[in-house]
Amino acid sequence: MLRIENLEKRYQTGDHAIKNVTLEVPKGEVMALIGPSGAGKSTLIRCVNRLVEPTSGKIFLGDLELAHLNSSQLRRARTRMGMIFQEYALVERLSVMENVLSGRLGYVGFWRSFFRKFPQPDIDEAFNLLERVGLDHMADKRADELSGGQRQRVGICRALIQNPDLLLVDEPTASLDPKTSRQIMRLICELCEERQLAAIINIHDVLLAQMFARRIVGLQLGSIVYDGPPENLNAEVLTQIYGEEDWEATIENVKEEGEELDTAALLNIAKVHPPS
Amino acid sequence: MSQGAIRRWKRPPFIQNPTLRWGLWVGAAIYLAFAFGTMEVNWDRVAEGVTRGQRFLAAFFPPDFVSRWDSIQDGILESLWMTITSTVIGIILSVPVGLGAARNLAYRPVYLFCRGILAVSRTFPEIILAIFFVKLFGFGPFAGFLALSVGTIGFYGKLLAEDIEDMDPVQAEAIKSVGAGWLQWLNYSVQPQVMPRMIGLGIYRLDINFRESAVVGIVGGGGIGATLLTSFDRYEFDSAAAILLVIIGIVMVLEYTSGYIRRWVQ
Numbered sequence: 354m355l356r357i358e359n360l361e362k363r364y365q366t367g368d369h370a371i372k373n374v375t376l377e378v379p380k381g382e383v384m385a386l387i388g389p390s391g392a393g394k395s396t397l398i399r400c401v402n403r404l405v406e407p408t409s410g411k412i413f414l415g416d417l418e419l420a421h422l423n424s425s426q427l428r429r430a431r432t433r434m435g436m437i438f439q440e441y442a443l444v445e446r447l448s449v450m451e452n453v454l455s456g457r458l459g460y461v462g463f464w465r466s467f468f469r470k471f472p473q474p475d476i477d478e479a480f481n482l483l484e485r486v487g488l489d490h491m492a493d494k495r496a497d498e499l500s501g502g503q504r505q506r507v508g509i510c511r512a513l514i515q516n517p518d519l520l521l522v523d524e525p526t527a528s529l530d531p532k533t534s535r536q537i538m539r540l541i542c543e544l545c546e547e548r549q550l551a552a553i554i555n556i557h558d559v560l561l562a563q564m565f566a567r568r569i570v571g572l573q574l575g576s577i578v579y580d581g582p583p584e585n586l587n588a589e590v591l592t593q594i595y596g597e598e599d600w601e602a603t604i605e606n607v608k609e610e611g612e613e614l615d616t617a618a619l620l621n622i623a624k625v626h627p628p629s
Numbered sequence: 630m631s632q633g634a635i636r637r638w639k640r641p642p643f644i645q646n647p648t649l650r651w652g653l654w655v656g657a658a659i660y661l662a663f664a665f666g667t668m669e670v671n672w673d674r675v676a677e678g679v680t681r682g683q684r685f686l687a688a689f690f691p692p693d694f695v696s697r698w699d700s701i702q703d704g705i706l707e708s709l710w711m712t713i714t715s716t717v718i719g720i721i722l723s724v725p726v727g728l729g730a731a732r733n734l735a736y737r738p739v740y741l742f743c744r745g746i747l748a749v750s751r752t753f754p755e756i757i758l759a760i761f762f763v764k765l766f767g768f769g770p771f772a773g774f775l776a777l778s779v780g781t782i783g784f785y786g787k788l789l790a791e792d793i794e795d796m797d798p799v800q801a802e803a804i805k806s807v808g809a810g811w812l813q814w815l816n817y818s819v820q821p822q823v824m825p826r827m828i829g830l831g832i833y834r835l836d837i838n839f840r841e842s843a844v845v846g847i848v849g850g851g852g853i854g855a856t857l858l859t860s861f862d863r864y865e866f867d868s869a870a871a872i873l874l875v876i877i878g879i880v881m882v883l884e885y886t887s888g889y890i891r892r893w894v895q
Contacts (some may be wrong), residue, residue: 431807444821446825458808475871482712
């Protein structure tokens with residue numbers, strides 16, 4: 354679904370953020386991108402939807418080459434890529450519903466969006482998504498009244514209502530507590546599974562990445578240094594990505610928590626969708 | 630561990646160079662000494678002025694609302710007309726200028742052009758603009774209306790541009806990432822962020838324009854200022870006092886309302 358070929362990004366300041374990255378993410382695959390701060394994770398996903406202009410290289414979304422689109426073609430291409438942000442990036446003074454519906458802006462004309470007269474199917478879908486994440490009763494609340502976890506769920510709805518082929522997820526759990534982080538990661542992964550979306554999830558938390566993604570890519574100083582399943586992330590690989598550190602505890606933890614989590618997950622799903 | 634040695638700490642001075650630091654203090658002291666030393670105060674004239682002021686104030690009392698009430702009423706209505714029209718037109722015209730003058734929105738040439746407009750309209754106080762427009766279009770409230778409109782563009786455009794430059798870029802990025810058009814992007818990410826402050830500033834500007842409308846009248850721009858000037862020219866200080874009281878009353882009402890509305894929109 355997404356294919357990146359020889360991507361390079363050099364900032365005007367001279368920072369060489371992305372070095373010759375080639376990567377493919379097939380339909381339905383959730384890929385976690387790990388690496389230390391400053392490794393270029395954010396830059397990489399922002400190059401895909403061109404919030405950051407790549408210096409050279411090719412990016413294909415299906416058959417469409419993204420790096421050379423003009424601005425109206427780019428707008429249309431962006432509707433196919435949903436993005437979820439680190440600090441949620443909801444428009445705080447708009448209501449939850451307006452935030453979700455803003456995901457449809459690429460599909461509706463200016464005056465319709467100006468008067469908030471979205472087509473009924475969009476509104477239906479917005480309510481469905483909000484119901485799916487358990488926030489339909491909050492539709493008319495202002496976004497800044499919500500808690501962190503709730504905001505991120507609204508952010509997920511905004512990305513999904515675009516009906517995207519690809520999800521770009523930038524540190525979705527960076528400002529959330531451990532439990533909420535897991536709920537959010539689980540939600541994202543479930544939704545990708547249901548809708549067969551390709552996803553790139555930037556995440557600095559190795560544990561979470563290993564728990565939820567079936568493929569891990571390690572980025573270090575703008576280059577890919579690891580690409581494989583989570584089981585093969587050993588101390589040696591982690592040292593290569595992050596530098597020298599005692600990694601045994603991290604690796605051990607994942608194995609134990611993996612089992613614990615399955616029960617926790619079941620309990621949680623039961624809580625969100627009580628058996629009727 | 631080195632033991633025994635006490636490590637002292639003092640806040641580092643703002644200006645590192647001690648000569649420059651003390652030089653600035655001494656220089657400032659010398660200038661102030663000369664400045665106050667050469668100020669000429671003629672205490673006899675001050676004493677005369679005080680008694681004249683007392684007579685002046687005495688002439689204000691009792692304020693006479695009645696004998697010139699018709700012209701006071703006309704003046705007030707004209708001032709309010711001038712205030713409202715110039716605020717509305719000024720704000721409408723300042724929106725495109727303000728958008729163009731925000732560095733994070735506009736291309737460099739547009740930015741410089743719009744900043745230029747703002748700089749020019751802010752250079753001249755309303756009274757100078759009023760003198761200019763009275764020369765162009767003759768006496769009357771139209772000149773006052775133009776002066777206040779131009780003043781509003783400078784004030785409102787600059788503050789709008791600055792508010793846009795201070796907005797949260799991530800919210801703007803998020804709306805851009807869904808494939809929104811430029812106008813949709815403005816409407817969904819910029820406008821919600823700047824709107825509450827802009828409503829507050831709009832009402833504040835209404836308040837300023839009313840006060841300024843009294844001033845532009847003095848140079849021929851119409852409104853209550855013209856009425857006030859006439860009453861001074863005729864030595865009708867009791868009517869002048871009445872006009873001043875009406876102005877004070879309206880300003881207080883506007884101030885109270887604007888404070889209330891600004892709290893409400895936050």
